[in-house]
Amino acid sequence: MKTINIKDEFVTLGQFLKLADIISxxxxxxxxxxxxxxxxxxxxEDRRGRKLYVGDEIDIPGTGQFEIAAGE
Structure with missing residues (x-):
């Protein structure tokens, strides 16, 4: 499982996809x-505006599993 660090309280699913280098x-x-x-x-989940918080786990079959963590 890959960890994606966020600076703010949450990120949207659309922002997450970009942070995880899944989309450009x-x-x-x-x-x-x-x-x-x-x-x-x-x-x-199919809403790009879905808010993701620290501790949320994202699974994209064929691409990978990710966890949101607090970071800098």
């Missing part, structure tokens, strides 16, 4: 979420 620009988030399954804390 924020504009690709909508397309990515239509084409791929994404699970946040074992629940299917």
């Amino acid at each position: 620009s924020g504009g690709q988030a909508k397309w990515f979420l239509q084409e791929y399954e994404v699970y946040v804390n074992d629940e299917f």
